[in-house]
Amino acid sequence: MAPLTRSRSNDEGISPTFVADYYAQRAGAGLIISEATNISPQAVGYAFTPGIWNEAQVEAWRPIVQAVHDAGGLIFLQLWHTGRISHPDLHGGELPVAPSAIKPQGQAFTKEGMKDHATPRALETEEVAAIVDDYRRAAANAKAAGFDGVEVHSANNYLLEQFVRDSTNQRNDRYGGSIENRLRFPLDAIDAVVDVWGADRVGVRLSPATTQPGETPLDSQVMETYGTYVDELSKRGLLYIHDIEGVTQQTRDAPDGVDFAALRKRFDGAYIANNQYTLDLAEQVLEAGDADLFSMGRPFIANPDLVDRLRIGAPLAEAPKEYWYGGGSVGYSDWPTVGASR
Ligand SMILES: Cc1cc2nc3c(=O)[nH]c(=O)nc-3n(C[C@H](O)[C@H](O)[C@H](O)COP(=O)(O)O)c2cc1C
Known part of the structure; x- marks a missing residue:
């Protein structure tokens, strides 16, 4: 299950108890990547999103993780810092970084x-x-909450990707300029997380072809930049890279001519493919040897038993967009399994 922000948390970044039902209902995914979770107050970029920087948040996550485990599933926490994709209202009037x-x-x-x-x-x-230390603390907190591993969110133009790309990183210190310098902070953050978990429990989310938040091109040498990034991730022995092929939710086209298969070949761990996959497309890509695993996002919103439905060819329910972000348990943890009525 691909990470899905659902904006049900309170102002303290704590999820209500029905979030445990929602995730446990989706344990049939095999591996769930949680909704993106803020590593610090500074990381917050969306209202009502959960955190993992303090003890109360760890306590709130613990029963959620336990519910997934009790239902036979595994769950990784996605670690998030939104950087500039935020607003002063979420920071007491201070500017996002x-x-x-x-x-x-x-x-x-x-x-x-x-x-x-x-x-x-x-x-x-x-x-x-200090932000690297925030990643380290968040990773340790995820471990304390019982998660099976963590995924570092380095996609969709949030903070790590803002450092990676030369359009959004125009620094002239050790964190900007050359590809090596632009990758320094993202790799420092990943190394801090690996210190806590070991590389075999850490994945990284990438979106080499994204045009979010609407500026193109986002990198002048995207394959050089991402090729070097993937080489560095491979050297570290990370569990997987989780690629958004195209622009998340919008298109599978790669506007910058990004070659996902070429990037995959540079990575020794598993390659999780994502974005607009159907069962048919996943089977084709698997057959062609271009991915190891597939994640699906939107189909899980209204189909908690998605894997069973795909297996038996049952019809898929559609979740109206009004339920995607914000609200309570309605349209969230009340979707029936196939054959049951709502
Ligand atoms: C409601 C919603 C919330 C999302 N939240 C996240 C998120 O927290 N982290 C992330 O990396 N991607 C997030 N995404 C992107 C999805 O993980 C995925 O890339 C996208 O939905 C495309 O896959 P799909 O076609 O299977 O839905 C979100 C997408 C949707 C629709």
């Missing part, structure tokens, strides 16, 4: 609804190491 002070297109999801993004504040060189 980013590698460089470049305003993203589009709007942020705040408690009062959608608001235009602001120009972020560029991080000072000395501040970057």
Whole structure:
């Protein structure tokens, strides 16, 4: 199950108890990647999203993880820092942080609804190491909560990807300029997480072809940048890379000519393919040897027993968009399994 932000948490980044039902109902996925979870208050970019930086949040996650385990599933926590994809309203009026002070297109999801993004504040060189420590603490907290592993969110133009790409990273310190410098902070963060978990319990989410949040091109040498990144991830012996092929939810086209198969060949661990997969497409790609595993996102919203449905060819339910982000248990943890009535 691909990570799905569902915005049911409270202002303290704590999920209500029905979140355990929702995840346990989806244990048939085999491996669930949790909704993106903030590693620190500074990481927050969307209202009502969960956190993993304090003890109360660890306590809230523990029964959720236990419920998935009791239902026979595994669950990784997705570690998130949104960087500039945020809003001052989520930071007591302070500016969101980013590698460089470049305003993203589009709007942020705040408690009062959608608001235009602001120009972020560029991080000072000395501040970057503290964010690496935030990743380390969040990883340790995920372990304390009982998760089976963690996925580092380095996709969709959130903070790590903002550092990776030369359009959003225009720094001239040790964290900007050359590919090696642009990868320094993301790899430091991943190394901190690996220190806690061991590489065989850590995956990384990548979106080499994304055009989010709407600016193109996002990198002047995307294959060089991502080829080097994937080589570094492979050297570390990470469990998997989880690639969003194309632009998440929008298209499977790779506008920058990104070659996913070529990137995959550079990585020794597992390759999880994602974005608009159907069973037929997954079977074709598996047959062609272009992926090891597939994740699905949206189909899980209204089909808790998605894998069973795919296995027997049962019809899939559609979740109206009004239920995707925010609200209570309705349209969230009340979708029936096939044959049962709602
Ligand atoms: C409601 C919703 C929330 C999402 N939240 C996340 C998230 O928290 N982290 C992430 O990496 N991707 C997130 N995504 C992207 C999905 O993981 C996935 O890439 C996308 O839905 C495409 O896969 P699909 O066609 O199987 O749905 C989200 C997508 C949707 C629809």
